[in-house]
Amino acid sequence: MNIKPLADRVLLKAVDAQETTESGLILAASAQEKPEISEVIAVGPGTEKNPMTVKVGDKVIISKYSGTQVKLDGVEYTISEIKDVLAVVE
Numbered sequence: 001m002n003i004k005p006l007a008d009r010v011l012l013k014a015v016d017a018q019e020t021t022e023s024g025l026i027l028a029a030s031a032q033e034k035p036e037i038s039e040v041i042a043v044g045p046g047t048e049k050n051p052m053t054v055k056v057g058d059k060v061i062i063s064k065y066s067g068t069q070v071k072l073d074g075v076e077y078t079i080s081e082i083k084d085v086l087a088v089v090e
Contacts, residue, residue, distance in 0.1 A: 003072060005042055005079060008050035012038035012062065012078045036061050037089060038078065050082050059089040 005011050015037045039059055046052035054060055067080035 001072060003042060003070070003077065003079070005044035007044050008047045008052070008082045009044045009079055010040055010052075010054060010060075010082060010085065011042040012060070012067070012080060013041050013075065014038050014078065015059065036064055038062055041077065046082070052082060054082070054085060054088060060085045061087045061089060 003011050037059055040054050040056055042056060043052050043054060062078070062080055063084045063086060066084035067078040070077050070079060
């Protein structure tokens, strides 16, 4: 089964959360923040008002609590509007 975003939506998969601090301390799962960097898995066609500005494979920064979480075949994805994508990580 595949997910194909419609209109100005993007399908994102979160990049793994940091499990240790820079000094090497291991963080408990409850202390780990929701990752804000995601990989673009699929994109909709865009709209005149909101054209698509990212492509599949881009790593992006999204608004912290944006989008709708969905689970497919045991993998968690987020479907967000393109306006919730703040930046592309290069």
